[in-house]
Amino acid sequence: MGHGFFVALEGIDGSGTTTQALLLADRLECLGVRVVRTREPGGTSLGERLRELLLDPRAAIDARTEVLLYAAARAQHVAEVIAPALSQGAVVVSDRYLASSLAYQGYGRGLGPELVWQANKLAVSTCLPDLTLYLDLAPEEALRRRRDRGDAPDRIELCGDAFQARVRQGYLSLAASQGDAAQVVSAARDRDSVAADLWASVTACWSGAPQTTGDG
Numbered sequence: 551m552g553h554g555f556f557v558a559l560e561g562i563d564g565s566g567t568t569t570q571a572l573l574l575a576d577r578l579e580c581l582g583v584r585v586v587r588t589r590e591p592g593g594t595s596l597g598e599r600l601r602e603l604l605l606d607p608r609a610a611i612d613a614r615t616e617v618l619l620y621a622a623a624r625a626q627h628v629a630e631v632i633a634p635a636l637s638q639g640a641v642v643v644s645d646r647y648l649a650s651s652l653a654y655q656g657y658g659r660g661l662g663p664e665l666v667w668q669a670n671k672l673a674v675s676t677c678l679p680d681l682t683l684y685l686d687l688a689p690e691e692a693l694r695r696r697r698d699r700g701d702a703p704d705r706i707e708l709c710g711d712a713f714q715a716r717v718r719q720g721y722l723s724l725a726a727s728q729g730d731a732a733q734v735v736s737a738a739r740d741r742d743s744v745a746a747d748l749w750a751s752v753t754a755c756w757s758g759a760p761q762t763t764g765d766g
C-alpha cells in the first residue's frame with residue numbers, strides 16, 4: 551500500500567516489541583528516513599481509549615467482542631495514521647498489528663485464525679505489513695522479564711503461561727505461512743543483538759533502505 555514501507559513487530563508479552571520498535575525507528579531516523587512509530591491497540595485517540603478498555607483487568611469482554619474491539623481500534627489506526635503515512639512515503643514501524651489478533655484471539659483464545667482474519671478484513675482492507683518481525687521467546691522467560699519490570703499485569707497478561715504458549719505457537723505458524731514477508735528472530739538475547747538481526751531483516755526486505763556500512 552502506498553509508496554512507503556510498513557513493518558510490524560510482534561511477540562508474546564515481555565518479548566520486547568516496544569523496545570525493539572523504538573530502536574528500529576531511531577536507527578532509521580538517524581539515517582534520515584521519515585519514520586512514523588506507532589502501536590496497537592492505540593496509535594489514535596480513539597484507539598488509546600479502546601486500549602484502556604481492552605487492557606483493564608476489571609473489564610469482562612467476550613472473546614468475539616474482544617476481536618471486534620481490537621479490529622475497531624485497527625480500522626481507525628489504518629485510516630488515520632498508517633495509510634496516510636505510507637502514501638506520503640514514510641516508513642511505518644508498528645508495535646503490534648494484525649498478527650497480534652490472529653495469534654492472541656485466533657490461537658490464544660482459540661477462535662481460530664480464519665475467523666479472526668474474516669473479522670479484520672474490514673479493518674485492514676489492503677493495508678498489510680511489507681514485513682512482520684516476530685520476536686520469539688519462551689513464555690517462562692517472558693514472564694520473568696515482565697516481573698523484573700515490575701508493572702502490574704494487564705487483562706491479557708493475566709491469562710497466564712499456557713495462553714502465552716498458545717500465542718507463541720500461533721505466531722510461529724503464522725510466520726511459517728508468510729514467506730519473505732515474515733522473519734522470526736530469537737529474543738532470548740541482549741537487546742542490541744536482537745536489534746542487529748531485525749535491522750538485517752529490514753534492509754534485506756526493503757529496497758528503499760539507506761546504504762550503510764558495518765552494523766553501526
Ligand code: TYD
Binds near residue numbers: 564655707
Ligand atoms: P502491549 O502492547 O504488550 O502493552 P505493554 O507492553 O504495555 O504490556 O499490550 C497489548 C496487549 O494486547 C498484549 O497483551 C497483546 C494484546 N493484543 C491482542 O490480544 N490482540 C491484538 O490485536 C493486539 C494489537 C494486542
